[in-house]
Amino acid sequence: MPPPKNTNDEVVRVNFDFRRALAEKVEGNLAGFCYQCGACVGDCPAATYSSVFNPREIMLKVLYGLGEELLVEDSVLWLCTNCYNCHERCPQDVKPVEVIISLKNMLADRGIYPNAVEKIIRTFEETGRTTPISAAVERNREKYGLPPLSPVPMDEIHALLEPAESEGESA
Ligand code: SF4
Ligand code: SF4
Structure with a gap:
């Protein structure tokens, strides 16, 4: 990918504000390596x-500070499956997946996330788990000799979520 240019064919300066904001997130500064x-x-x-998703290009956009191309509705970032294969492969310990998670968090800070993610958030708030536990799950655990799942300490979950909840109320 060549250096980004604007419509006047001038080289666009790196947006360091975006890079600084990303660096404040967990592992958000790793793309620099x-x-x-x-x-x-x-x-x-x-x-x-997918022909539109490429972790190397995402890291390059971060290096160029092209946050506004990544932090958009329907961002390609949500195509990442969080499988961590890129983390295993990267010779520079960049942890592209962690950088992508940080970018997703920046999107979530702006209130932008797919319906599927919103559903996971609601399930977590209500049950303390990201996936609802059904009788079928319990039966499968028994079949494979696994113990029943322990109850979730919801008071601890709500205590952890409290700062984010009050931020949401005051916003
Ligand atoms: S976590 Fe998996 S899907 Fe996401 S960028 Fe890395 S290798 Fe690709
Ligand atoms: S493997 Fe690591 S160093 Fe190589 S392009 Fe991907 S993130 Fe960059």
């Missing part, structure tokens, strides 16, 4: 099945 080898792409299921 990316040397664009592309090793993260080969085993990426999202890149295999």
Whole structure:
């Protein structure tokens, strides 16, 4: 990918405000170590099945500070499956998946996330789990000799969520 240009064919300056904001997230500063080898792409299921998703290009956009191309409605970021193959492959310990998670968190801070993610959030708030536990799940656990799941300490979950909940109320 060549350096980004604007419509007047001038080179666009790196948006360091975006990079600084990303660096404040967990592992958000790691893209700075990316040397664009592309090793993260080969085993990426999202890149295999989508022509618009490429973790190397996402790291390059971060390096260029092109946050506004990533932090949009219907962002390609949500195509990442969080499989961590890129983390295993990267020779620079960039942890592309962690950078992508940080970018997703920036989107969520703006209130932008797919319905499926909203559903997971609601399930977590209500049950303390990201997936509802059905009788079928319990039966399968028994079949494989696993103990029943322990009850979730919901008071602890709500105590952990409290700062985010009060932020949401005051927003
Ligand atoms: S494998 Fe690591 S260094 Fe190579 S392009 Fe991907 S993130 Fe960058
Ligand atoms: S974690 Fe995301 S970016 Fe990394 S290999 Fe898996 S799908 Fe691709």
